[in-house]
Amino acid sequence: MMAPDSSGKHRKILLVEDDPDIRQSLQELLESESFEVEATSNGAEALGALQAGLRPCLILLDWSMPVMNGREFLARWRTNEELRQAAPSVIVLTAAVGIPAQETDGVKGFIRKPVDDIELLLEQVRQFCNLGIR
Amino acid sequence: MDDTKENLLALESLIRAPDRLIFQASSGKEALELLLEHSFGLALLDVQMPEMNGFELAVLMRGTSRTSHVPIVFVTAASPSQEFTFKGYESGGVDVLYKPLNPFIVESKVRVFVELDRQKKALVQVEELQRESKLRYERSLLAADTGTWEWNIAQNVATYSGAESRLFGFPEEGVPLTLEDVLLRIHEKDRTRVKEKLTRCIQDHTAYEDEFRVVNPDGSIRWLVGRGNATYDPLTGAPISLSGINLDITVQKRLQEDVKFLAEASRILISTLDYQTTLSNVAALTLPYLADWVVIDLLKPDQTIERVVVAHKDPEKKALAKLLQKFPPEPGRPHGVWRVVQSGEPEIVNLVSIEEIKRRSKNEAHLQIASDLGISSFIVYPLKSRGTVLGAMSFVLASESRHYSDADAQVIEELCRRISSAVDNAKLYQDASEALQTRDEFMSIASHELKTPLTSISLQLQMLSRTIRKASVTGSGMLPVESVLKTVSICEKQSKKLGTLLNELLDLTRVRLGRLELNKEQVDLTRVVQEIVERVSAETIQQGVKIAVQAQDGIFGEWDLGRVEQIVSNLVSNALKYGAGKPIEIQVERLDDAYAVPCVRLRVQDEGMGVATEMRDKIFERFERAVDGHTISGLGLGLYIVRQIVEAHDGKIWVESELGKGSTFTVLLPLRTNQGVESLAGAGSWCQGGSKRAGVESS
Numbered sequence: 001m002m003a004p005d006s007s008g009k010h011r012k013i014l015l016v017e018d019d020p021d022i023r024q025s026l027q028e029l030l031e032s033e034s035f036e037v038e039a040t041s042n043g044a045e046a047l048g049a050l051q052a053g054l055r056p057c058l059i060l061l062d063w064s065m066p067v068m069n070g071r072e073f074l075a076r077w078r079t080n081e082e083l084r085q086a087a088p089s090v091i092v093l094t095a096a097v098g099i100p101a102q103e104t105d106g107v108k109g110f111i112r113k114p115v116d117d118i119e120l121l122l123e124q125v126r127q128f129c130n131l132g133i134r
Numbered sequence: 135m136d137d138t139k140e141n142l143l144a145l146e147s148l149i150r151a152p153d154r155l156i157f158q159a160s161s162g163k164e165a166l167e168l169l170l171e172h173s174f175g176l177a178l179l180d181v182q183m184p185e186m187n188g189f190e191l192a193v194l195m196r197g198t199s200r201t202s203h204v205p206i207v208f209v210t211a212a213s214p215s216q217e218f219t220f221k222g223y224e225s226g227g228v229d230v231l232y233k234p235l236n237p238f239i240v241e242s243k244v245r246v247f248v249e250l251d252r253q254k255k256a257l258v259q260v261e262e263l264q265r266e267s268k269l270r271y272e273r274s275l276l277a278a279d280t281g282t283w284e285w286n287i288a289q290n291v292a293t294y295s296g297a298e299s300r301l302f303g304f305p306e307e308g309v310p311l312t313l314e315d316v317l318l319r320i321h322e323k324d325r326t327r328v329k330e331k332l333t334r335c336i337q338d339h340t341a342y343e344d345e346f347r348v349v350n351p352d353g354s355i356r357w358l359v360g361r362g363n364a365t366y367d368p369l370t371g372a373p374i375s376l377s378g379i380n381l382d383i384t385v386q387k388r389l390q391e392d393v394k395f396l397a398e399a400s401r402i403l404i405s406t407l408d409y410q411t412t413l414s415n416v417a418a419l420t421l422p423y424l425a426d427w428v429v430i431d432l433l434k435p436d437q438t439i440e441r442v443v444v445a446h447k448d449p450e451k452k453a454l455a456k457l458l459q460k461f462p463p464e465p466g467r468p469h470g471v472w473r474v475v476q477s478g479e480p481e482i483v484n485l486v487s488i489e490e491i492k493r494r495s496k497n498e499a500h501l502q503i504a505s506d507l508g509i510s511s512f513i514v515y516p517l518k519s520r521g522t523v524l525g526a527m528s529f530v531l532a533s534e535s536r537h538y539s540d541a542d543a544q545v546i547e548e549l550c551r552r553i554s555s556a557v558d559n560a561k562l563y564q565d566a567s568e569a570l571q572t573r574d575e576f577m578s579i580a581s582h583e584l585k586t587p588l589t590s591i592s593l594q595l596q597m598l599s600r601t602i603r604k605a606s607v608t609g610s611g612m613l614p615v616e617s618v619l620k621t622v623s624i625c626e627k628q629s630k631k632l633g634t635l636l637n638e639l640l641d642l643t644r645v646r647l648g649r650l651e652l653n654k655e656q657v658d659l660t661r662v663v664q665e666i667v668e669r670v671s672a673e674t675i676q677q678g679v680k681i682a683v684q685a686q687d688g689i690f691g692e693w694d695l696g697r698v699e700q701i702v703s704n705l706v707s708n709a710l711k712y713g714a715g716k717p718i719e720i721q722v723e724r725l726d727d728a729y730a731v732p733c734v735r736l737r738v739q740d741e742g743m744g745v746a747t748e749m750r751d752k753i754f755e756r757f758e759r760a761v762d763g764h765t766i767s768g769l770g771l772g773l774y775i776v777r778q779i780v781e782a783h784d785g786k787i788w789v790e791s792e793l794g795k796g797s798t799f800t801v802l803l804p805l806r807t808n809q810g811v812e813s814l815a816g817a818g819s820w821c822q823g824g825s826k827r828a829g830v831e832s833s
Contacts, residue, residue, distance in 0.1 A: 019586050019589075021594075021624050022586065022589050022590050025597060028597065029597055064582055095581065095582045095586065096582060113585045113586070114588040114593075115589055115593055115596075118593065
């Protein structure tokens with residue numbers, strides 16, 4: 001696990017995605033833009049990272065995953081004050097349509113799969129992860 | 135009558151006329167014989183005769199009913215005297231004629247008697263006609279189920295005729311009754327009203343008309359319509375009598391009620407597509423109109439019977455009736471619901487005996503419930519729609535006071551027809567909604583599964599394009615070869631994955647359309663298994679999974695190579711997916727003697743999560759998977775398609791499993807199939823029970 005961020009910069013992103021190829025591509029993309037990426041493959045691993053002290057500026061959360069999916073992760077995040085303080089911003093990354101609104105309550109945005117425009121994705125990420133912006 | 139031939143001739147010539155038939159007798163004996171044979175209007179008797187004289191004959195005639203009414207006129211050669219004339223009257227004569235006869239007097243007297251006789255006969259004829267006409271009238275009344283009645287108001291005496299005795303159950307010979315006697319036969323709910331109507335029509339000088347029920351001695355109900363009018367004393371205006379008719383309208387009433395009942399049943403049946411509720415409501419409607427209690431059984435897809443509704447008219451017996459749900463009809467019974475469901479023919483039993491109920495009961499408890507509920511008569515009617523039996527509805531009468539008539543059977547038939555079509559519609563609707571929902575879910579899974587590789591490709595290509603742009607901006611113009619190669623390899627892998635998914639979708643369509651065609655050739659199954667294991671080696675090394683293959687070299691059969699590869703690769707990738715990283719064992723074995731034809735057995739065994747018992751058949755169905763939801767990727771079509779391929783090869787596939795300990799998938803493939811490609815219909819027929827035998831082997 002990564003050490004808690006002490007630099008005051010918020011450029012750390014928690015990526016939660018079960019497909020290894022997609023996970024790796026996104027990690028490379030974000031790292032190429034100088035973001036730090038903590039890559040996990042399901043909700044349970046992501047919870048573990050947060051509990052271990054990770055303070056990301058953003059969680060990029062896949063929806064359909066084994067072990068713990070996006071819905072289950074969000075349900076815990078929403079009801080746990082500590083988790084929400086550790087990671088206040090979540091963007092859901094999904095191919096699914098018609099997710100009931102209450103299940104994504106509190107998230108900051110959506111990125112649709114297949115990701116048609118990575119520049120737009122980076123734009124969305126930058127809103128939450130830049131110097132001085134929490 | 136005269137003993138002298140000449141006298142007879144002379145007299146006959148005197149009275150002869152076209153409308154008169156004259157008989158001659160020369161002795162009393164002869165005369166008597168004629169009298170017994172014919173019906174005479176007048177007898178002219180000579181008094182002085184040998185053997186039996188005229189007076190003696192007359193006395194005999196008066197003593198016999200057949201001849202007593204024949205008027206007698208004596209003819210005599212004696213000198214006229216009052217004594218003689220009196221003697222004639224005494225003997226029963228109406229007149230005495232003294233010879234020599236005056237032709238005019240004789241003729242006029244004979245004419246009078248002939249006329250009298252004619253009138254008498256005409257009168258008899260009229261009476262006959264009257265009697266006949268009255269009989270005919272009575273007969274028509276009876277035939278029309280119509281009774282006539284008259285009530286003498288002052289004396290309170292009611293008389294009746296026609297069908298009245300039958301309609302009310304009165305003695306046929308027609309005894310005088312009081313109004314109260316009559317009213318007692320009328321249903322208590324109608325009695326007061328009928329009496330009021332009778333009173334009112336007398337008071338108001340209006341016609342009486344009312345429909346009312348009569349309770350027969352056996353407890354059954356008869357509907358009558360009564361019509362009548364009062365007569366009044368023309369001087370005082372006081373009512374004298376009330377008379378009229380009663381007509382049996384039970385059949386019409388029943389038809390009306392049936393129409394009303396069926397309309398109400400239809401209203402309930404179309405009110406909702408939830409047939410469980412609908413059937414309970416319809417069952418309630420039939421009580422007590424058609425039955426004291428009813429049962430509805432429906433045939434389930436697995437051919438067992440589900441007891442859907444048990445209802446009783448008596449609220450206190452509802453709980454008891456519910457107990458019957460514990461005794462659904464047993465398969466194979468030669469009577470009752472099971473027989474009706476099997477044959478599609480109704481069963482009607484009126485006045486069932488206790489022995490019969492015993493015979494039909496499963497055990498003491500069942501018998502006890504049945505006899506507590508009461509069974510006197512019953513109808514079990516099949517519920518059929520589009521030629522298929524859906525179940526049966528049983529109508530039971532508990533008391534012997536009622537049994538099932540043709541009219542009941544007819545309305546039950548119609549009701550069951552309507553119920554059947556409602557159940558059928560509800561089932562079709564349910565199936566259709568389920569199919570739609572399954573398809574929607576499948577579409578959502580499929581689109582997610584297709585988008586995953588697409589996302590990967592899209593990301594890789596966009597990143598490559600970024601890299602190229604950066605390279606040109608920095609002016610180096612150099613592309614990092616390694617990075618490009620990696621992108622290409624990922625894109626290749628993902629596009630293959632897309633292709634596999636699309637093939638699965640196509641296979642699904644092929645199977646659904648029955649177009650899974652096999653291109654058979656000599657295939658070495660051992661070789662196929664080894665190749666597939668080789669193909670997934672990168673994955674297994676990465677996951678640290680060991681795959682052990684036990685196979686003889688060269689197990690050849692006539693199969694479709696691509697399809698056999700599909701079988702093996704699906705089973706292997708399932709074992710990897712669900713095997714929890716534990717070792718996987720694959721066996722390929724030729725079985726030459728175990729089955730009717732030589733075949734090969736492929737076993738893929740993992741030590742993963744296992745398959746729950748209730749899922750073991752379902753996982754081979756479309757869109758099913760052992761684990762719920764989206765936790766494991768894939769379309770959920772793999773095993774369904776594998777089963778279709780195996781069955782197209784006349785083979786068989788099954789799974790044995792223990793939760794948490796792992797699963798073993800076994801495929802039996804005959805080395806060659808006789809039927810060839812179009813053998814889907816007879817799939818696996820050669821190894822019926824094969825699964826069982828294999829199960830025994832492995833346990």
